Amino acid sequence: MSSTGQGRPAQAAQPVTSDREIVISRVIDAPRELVFEAFTEVRHLSRWWGPEGFTTTTQSFEFRVGGVWDFTMHGPDGTDYPEWITWTEITPPERIALLHGESRDDPNAFESVLTFTPDGVTTRIEMRTVFPTKELRDEAVEKYHAIEGGHQTLNNLAAYVAEIAHNGEEG
Template sequence: MNETIRSDAADWSTSPLDREIVVTRVVNADRTAVCQAWTDHDQIVKWFGPEGFTCKTHEIDIRTGGVWRFDMIAPDGTCFSNKMDFLRVDSPRVIEALHGKDADEDPHRFRLLVTFDEQDDGKTVVTLRQIHPTPERRKVVVGFGAVELGGQTLSKLAAHVERF
């Protein structure tokens, strides 16, 4: 991708809307705990992914410059290879990564931005933003249910952190 790393969430306001997917969830926990659920390798593997999916991790280093290579395993046993290259991990504010298949070249890889905004009541607004390489790819991803699946992932995150 030819895009530069954004310095903060406000920089994403100029990103092409015809390639973007946004999913948001209010989580009943403070932002440090919510962000830690994303950055702690012992926690993220317990909740990440849609309902019924599990993760099998091959390599995990969640920090700026780190990588997470994993298989997402569907309820029917189908295995989807995944790789996140972390461009920026600024806890507890933001995580920015490139997400795609665990392959050297993936033309469908997308930019992911996760922000954690604490409300006055101690709850946290988690926003997932995806910028896909083309409007056509975004349409394919929306078509197979990425918005709903992203919502399920954030619901699993909420259930995980709200237990404590």
């Protein structure tokens, strides 16, 4: 094994996924613990999740590794989108990894890693999503407007967290 500078092992080469990735980030004017809570409790998620004009109905929610969030997103045009997430890693209040698809057996499900980084009184949230293929990533961007929708979702989160922080509802 080769080593680097300080006698540490060299990092293993990371697989190239840039043509299959979408990375979206935003600084949110709230402490990391509050942003993490808003992302991990169904009572919060149902009030901000999704792009502008969408609402969410949860069928089941269990926030733990191996737990599932089974929900439907309702589009502004009345279209329902069945959604399914299983949590694959949870490190409060720093990181969440998940698998997201239309159902448990969805062959097109994608992986997302969310990181919550404190920066003074603000929090930088980053969503890094990796699709199984470049084609599925491109379809998500072109047909479902995934990049714009991701930005709108984080904007909704920021507005919601600001509201609950202002009203003293956290915790």
